[in-house]
Every structure is written in C-alpha cells, then in structure tokens.
Amino acid sequence: MNLIQTLHIASAVLFIIDYVVKSMLLVFDKTTVLDKYKAYTKVISMIISTIFLVTGIYLVTQINMKTIGGWFHLKLTLTVIGLVLGIIGFKKKNKAMVLISTFLFIYIYFLSTTKSVMLKKANLDGIVTDTTAANYDELVHGKGIYINNCLRCHGEDGKAGINGASNLTASMCANKGLIGIIKHGRNLMPAYKDQLSETEINAVASYVKSLRSAE
C-alpha cells in the first residue's frame, strides 16, 4: 500500500465519521448544534474532503478500468450519487436524502475493503492471511485467492482452459514471469495488480506453482 492509498483511506474514514455526525444532527433536528459543529469544523472538513477527492481521482487515473472488477464501477457510480444526494440533501435539509447518502458512503467503505458487492470474500473465511502469524501457510492463503479469482477460467486443477486459459500445470513460467502475468495480465487473462495485494499475488503464484505435476 503506497502513501496515496493510505491518505485516501484515512481521509475516507474521517470523511465518513464527519458525515455521519452531521447527518445525525440533521436527522434529529439539532440544527443549531449542526450549524455550530459545521462552523467549528469547516476548515478541517474542507481539508479532509479535498484530500479524499484529489487522492481518489489520482487513484482512478492509475488503474485499468477494463480489468478492474465490477465492484469498482459500482463504487464510482455510488460515490457520485452519494455526493450529489449529500450536497442537495444538506442544502435543502432533506432528511431522507441525507440518510440515503450516509448509508451509501458506509456501504462504499465496506465495498472498497472487501472488493465484493455482497461485502464478503467467500472463500477466505477462516484462512490466515497475516503473513507474520505463526500458523500462516502461504499455499492455503494462495489457494483461497485462487478459488476466489482464478478458478472460473483455470478450473480447480488448473487445467480447465475456460476462455482460452492456459493449462497451469503445464506452465513453465519462472517465478518472475508468473508474477508479471498475474499482475499485468495477457490477452484474455485479466490483470490483478489493482485487485490483489503484493502478498496475495505472491501467495497465489506459489499456489499456481504447486499445481505443476512434475516439479
């Protein structure tokens, strides 16, 4: 995770907390408190939203919109809807609009952390993903990522070849080439550098190597 991503997530969390406080004050008719709160936090919340938007726009320019998952398109669309509803809602003091935008922002936050529309990573439940943990097993972690991301084309044993996918058990890619293909994709193979972390890519690469029969 680089500095821009860290800044984006930190500002997103602060933005949401600030937003929830403001929307609750509006919903419970505490408008004088809301006006005071707004006056006190004006500068800081302007700084937070600027950091949040600038880092967000920068990050969007860094990714490949064609290969990133559907969750990301949903996230962008909902963010725009949430911002528009929020701006109009606060201006008109419309509680329903403000409440909907608040729920949208909270949903978007979990959508971003899980990268799943249903807010859960199906098969990583119960798998140790912390590489520093004593019971961490890279192959078990890699297998979980493989089932979630790669199985639909490469199949359980790596041989399925759906959508023209390579037979992974016959692949002779050295480690560097393997990681390169997973990160950047090739032809119909999607790129995973925006969807999986460095650790996850290394783990799934190790798992792919373990599928090779004669090694």
Ligand code: HEC
């Ligand atoms: C949408 C289908 C699809 C998905 C999902 C997919 N792949 Fe692929 N994969 C392909 C295709 C197609 C190729 C052949 C690319 C080419 O034309 O060279 C390929 C090739 C590869 C290769 C190169 C093998 C070689 O020796 O040339 C590796 C390694 C690989 N995939 C790993 C993965 C991993 C790991 C994942 C999950 C993180 C994954 N793939 C997900 C379709 C897919």
